[in-house]
Amino acid sequence: MAVIVWIVEGTWPACVDAARTRVPAGSEIVLLHVTGHESPGAAHGAFAGLLGRGHPERDPGTRMEELAADSARRLLREAADRLGRPCTREERSGRVEREVVEAAEGADLLILARDGDRTHLGPKSLGPASRFVVDHAPCPVLLVWPEATPGLGSMPPPPPHHH
Template structure:
């Protein structure tokens, strides 16, 4: 059995705990984090557009950073993804693989789930009530397009049944 757990800042402990509680010890577990290109890309674009392309950019030989904030954001993002994956692997407490991906988050998650027997992910929308709005766009896409069964978890205890929206009124 191959299990993919999609880990996101803020909700990853719930996914790791779901794997610990629902996945057999013999399963191959892959912890996946996806960094979207949006923030560093916006920083690169803003820097280039506002300040011109002729500036010194990137990581210098002396270990300091050039003036393009997108380069620094790329490096910081990679570091935080590695830290998150390391913390998740420690919390899991059993052998696992880790995988860092970058690109369109929802599509990378679906691609990572190819050939898997289970995809574990957490709700990322309005978690104050039950219902479809508890799924943000990326999670909704992954749930709708996953090529395997999905275990969808609440990052905190689920709201009560009284939070279900009323049925629509038909005339």
């Protein structure tokens, strides 16, 4: 069984715990972290626009990319330690939701966490990226709550019946 575990700051422990408890021993587990291009790209552009291209060593976008890569490596290391079994760590960068969907091609399972409003059951518990991934995943998806699941009382009441 090939399992992709999407590692995101803040919600990753729940995904790793789900893999640890629900994925059969001997399965191939890939811990996936994707760094979006948005922030470093914006910093590169702002730097170039303000100061021209004369001092690439001072480009804040480059430093942001280095920090993002360090953060991704740290998160993946912590996730692998928590998983406590053999796994592969994969770092990607690009449009986060598309990279996750592409990484899941050929997988038997994708594990991800809800990243929207986690105080209520319902569609708003998925943010835009996880909604895209759930809608486009080319494999089965295990969607976990990063904290305690909200009670059924958090569901809106059913619509009134009109006779």
